[in-house]
Amino acid sequence: MRRATSTPPELPGYTSLGLLGSGGFADVFLYEQRLPRRKVAVKVLLTEELGRDTRAQFVAEANLMAQLSAHPFIVTIFHADVSADGRPYFVMEYCSGPSLAERYKREPLSVEDALRTGVRLAGAIATAHAAGILHRDIKPANVLTNDYGWPALTDFGISSNLEGELPVHTVTAAELGATGSASGTGQSAVGLSVPWSPPEMFDDDPTPDPRSDVFSLAATVHTLLAGRTPFEIPGRSNGSLDLMGRIERGAITPIGRSDVPASLAAVLAKGMATRRDDRYPSAVEFARALQRVELELGYAATNIEVPNLAAERDAESGDDDGVDATRARSVQTVQAQAPVAPAPAAPPRVAPPPVDEDRTQVRAPQQIAAQPPAPSPQAARPVDDSTVLRPRGAAPAPSPAADRTVVRPAAPAGPVPYEPSAAPTETRAPRRSRIGVVIAIVAAVVVAAVVTVAIALSGAPAPEPTSEANPGGSGEDALLGEQVPVPTVEVAGVDGASVTFALSHDDAEEGDRYRWKRADGSGGIEVSEGPTVTVENTAGGIVCIDVQVQRGSKTSEEVRGCTE
Template sequence: MRRAPSTPPDLPGYRSLQLLGSGGFADVFLYEQRLPRRKVAVKVLLTEELGRDTRAQFVAEANLMAQLSAHPFIVTIFHADVSADGRPYFVMEYCSGPSLAERYKRERFAVEDALRTGIRLAGAVATAHAAGILHRDIKPANVLTNDYGWPALTDFGISSNLEGELPVHTVTSPADASATGSGQSAVGMSVPWSPPEMFEDDPRPNQRSDVFSLAATVHTLLAGRTPFEIPGRPNGSLDLIGRIERGAITPIDRPDVPRSLTAVLAKGMATRRDDRYPSAIEFARALQRVELELGYAPTGIEVPNLATERVTTDDAAVDDADATRARAVRTVDAQPRPAASAGDDATAARTPRTVEAQPTPDEGTVLRGASPRMSAPDVASVDATVVRAGRSASAPVDATQVRPRDGGPAASDTATATRTARPERSRVGTLVAVAAGAVVVAAIGIAVALSGTLQQGSPDPTAAPTDQDAILAATVPAPVVEDGVRSADGVSVSFPVSHPSAEDGDRYRWHRADGSGSTEVAEGPAIVVAGVGSGERVCIEVQVQRGSKTSEPVTGCTP
């Protein structure tokens, strides 16, 4: 016999509208919030359930939901408090649509809709797991539908911390819970969607337990009944528990449900925990592969960006460091710098060299500022102007840097760079002198370079790439593309792909070998080509993309 609902409490700033539902510990009412004006759902703990354990459990549920409220597929909690008559309550998002339990009893879900819903819920469950929270009661009745038609996971009333102590016995009602006498809070559960480990005397659920309930929920949406329910046979709790422990899943009697989807759900509901998907994310990815097989656009997996806080902190530290130090202005060369050769590291520090320069009348002109001459390490920390001049000395050059031309002999390396600090004062005459000096130095440098080239010769600038270049070009491994497999309806082909030494962020760029269609990007482990004609032979070219680099293309075809 169902109990009578409680009376909605008088809450400041809210107006009671109607009862939404009743549970074992609480009632849920529809209220209208005055500011901002909106409809909200208010969960109120029953007066007869105001024991210490129940109150603590109620507060824990509010805190857990608050941690996860930012997720688009978890019901948002707005506020929690105690009413004037002493009943704890919390205010949460009002989901106006029916629950999944109401929907599957009324109509069967389309395969595409069930896949999309399963992936979205898997993202919500993975988010809870990332926060260290097990839901432990995932079922269609605990998934509401918001105003956008999206699923919204709710009822974290029996959830627990992944690292926390778990109860020693599992029961199905508050009355049974009080009769356990175990000294610990008993946990309610919903038998048709519960994994076999929850029926043990000492249940120890983990993330794979939630994966079981998640797979059982998706199965229910497709079958229109619970996974272990047999039409026309007894389906009481003991009957269902026996079938769950044996792994006797009732097949889905629908021709439009592919065998690949049935296999994914069966693995998610495996009797042994180790045989299930290790996480909700892996279960979601398996559903995504079925979407691709059927030619549907893959549904995104909404999970938190766990690296955001660390990156933000690091960026803030860098910004603070920048704000407390003076930044040196980059050095500007007075004439173009020759391109570095293939074997020359353009970023390496160059040591002074002995040069055999072409004879010149006297020392090259060097423009010096008002500041004293500085060595290269000192100059690097200030704003400096580099002016290059030729030198006729055949001895080691003191306090200068000689930059050889790419591929040219040592005799042509006559350009030197003397770095000086910029004068503090600014005069028109000085600027004119600097400009004139730059022109003269450039002319001297060009003349010396041409002279060295005519006398010494220079290698062909279009020389073949070195072995080092070839090694750099081959850093991305080529993919392995297996023969294409046609779908059951024959309108698409799936090519399994993989590659050795895979890294996070690797993608597969592919296009049809006959040139039809555009280049697309896939994450694997299969590339699905849609719109295939009956009996048509399909070939694709695939490359591994790693950042801005790509591998050599590999072709795969249908047999």
């Protein structure tokens, strides 16, 4: 039976506006903050559920969300405190739009919208993983929509760090069978959302890792497209135990839409693979697979919002051959219409350069030879002392140049008398220009020679040429002396659950430390004071770490060590 909702607490500086939703341990209310004036969502913990573990879980959720609040697709937390009646609460960003659960139940999302949403959520989840946080409950109901229509991931209530040190609440298959909670809602009493959960979460002692969140995200995208959960079969029994059996067998129900390409269905199936090793190793890799589908369908690739993603991409091998790059179409050149037939006595003109079909051209100004004046005094027309843009047909008499935009050289105002030397002067202008260029080049060579001779006579060394390999010239020797020695990484021991690496470096100094991280990007950066590092390896396979020596504010080049 559904419990009664609590009453909103009196909070200084806030006015209660109503109830937004209820959960197992808390209610969420809509408030208006007075200064600055805005609507906010306030999550309030129930007083009757204030056990020690529950309180610790609530505090942990507030702290976790505060760590991730800068991400554009994670709900922002503004404040946390305890109300006057003793109920802990925290104040969050109010997302006015519906959750993804409400959206897909009304109508499945378009392929473009589902892809964009999946990439954005993958960036949010990868950011949490980089901070050492597993969400553990990714599903459409936990993704809200903000005022801009963007997805906003929320509800880190059963999150944990990568070592599982924070309080967790899960339901096992044995407990589901004993309590009879396989009701068909797919939602257990204390937080395990069965329809979107990976099979490893059904163990008596679950050990999730980043690939578990990848499974739940892929299941969420599948749900948005199909309008139902991935392992639900219409017209059949879809209780929790039914779904758990299908999840463990990998029996995904087809989406059933003709506009969903086979490549997208394959990406989602890999993300929901039964064996963890068969899934994408990280949320970023899943996002890139969705980007490839976007490009295949002609959509712009959605950005993956993850800190330091550019550096992470540079470290990878180029197996994708640039398929993730945004491609720009070449500009098509449109040919001008044929000009009006020229008059019989057209003056000679300089031939235009040949048209290159693959690029846009800038035409050079046309040299127009002066014509002798007609007997009538009106033939000598004044020339406007400005650049003239003449549209088609606007010329006083038809000519071969009448259909082009002509940039005419400026001329003195007033009538221009005809002079026999005018035409030769115009044809000689380019020659004078070429002579000026030659003179400038000769002068530059002379100056360079004088400088070289002066340096040689003074006995000062000539400056070293700079290049990409030697950007600093002679200063590079000084920089090399300040470099931190690179580490040596060796495998010291391997057992079934972990790998131990031995770290060392030359010319060690007091205070030197080692910065390291897993090469697959599944964890954040760790710092070790000692000469050994132990890395968890419960999934088996090759384990690689990237290590740097840190000396004060400087770090060495990165060195990778692997078990094989």
